[in-house]
Amino acid sequence: MSTARLTIDLDALAANWRALDAVSADTTETAAVVKANGYGLGAQPVARALAKAGARRFFVAVAEEGAAIREALGPGVEINVFSGHMRGDTDMIRDLNLVPMINSIDQMLRHVEALPGHPFGIQLDTGMNRLGMEPAEWAALREIALEQNPTLIMSHLACADEPDHDMNLMQLQAFREMTDGLAVPRSLSATGGILMGPEFHFDVTRPGIGLYGGLPYEEALTVVRLDLPVIQLRELEAGETVGYGNTWTAPGPTVIATVAAGYADGIHRIIGPNTHLFAGDVPCPIRGRISMDLIGVEVTHLTEEPGGLTLLGPQQSVDMIADNGGTIGYEVLTSLGGRMTRRYKGG
């Protein structure tokens, strides 16, 4: 087999959910965000493991993603859709019993006309300017919306990965002003907000990245491991070069392992110069440019020929790779390509 192997530790995923659940009071429900194919790890196995751990409410970005979750978990869980009720979503929302998070007056009208009595939530914009009703829009719609018994009112924090950012308290205050005194469950926090303390928890929390082992949840257990098979080993003399553009020249006798993965698998070219793969605990630097399907790695210093090398795992987290590429763990995870084999451990 010559494709990269992504191993997903479902027990670690479940433990991360339980640990984030334990941060908030028993009166706060901990949901799970499984959008973008469960942050790239496989929506169905991820959702099954989280349901087994105790999650009863799942969030997806778009109605289409709800189908996979409903198929995996059956009728007993609630599936909330961040993008709300879009034109063309009505059949899916009804047939799969999805709960759209209504984002605008237009969506509200569409929802109550198309599916009167069907559950829905409300999404408010408290300053991120991305999704949800703004204060004026909410003020205009509030009475009508409340008569239809929304199941949840939510908003989203823009800077929760920086706990000291002024924006957090500003958004908290805006959310309270828009929702205090209403007899509807509320939700404000994703992973970052959960870690900021009880005043951010309300009735439902929505962790995503922390479940999958990413920052800002520093205590998260490692969930993903990515092993790349070595296809060839070659010996270079001083002065020979590796890869496209001859960007790396061997300073002396060198052994290069060519491993089977590349930028087509979401291992972006930009990480090349700063990134190592690992043979057990021993770091092995990437040499030359990352190709579409192949990467050159220096293994001169290894005492045994490696059968494979590890890019992600306990030695090197998704956030370390993200740093090397000037991005965030979320983007590393959701970039991991469809070509690699996903294997599930535990669950």
Ligand SMILES: *Cc1c(COP(=O)(O)O)cnc(C)c1O
């Ligand atoms: C993605 C997302 C989440 C989960 O955020 P994490 O930072 O991954 O925990 C929660 N709520 C909304 C609205 C989101 O878009």
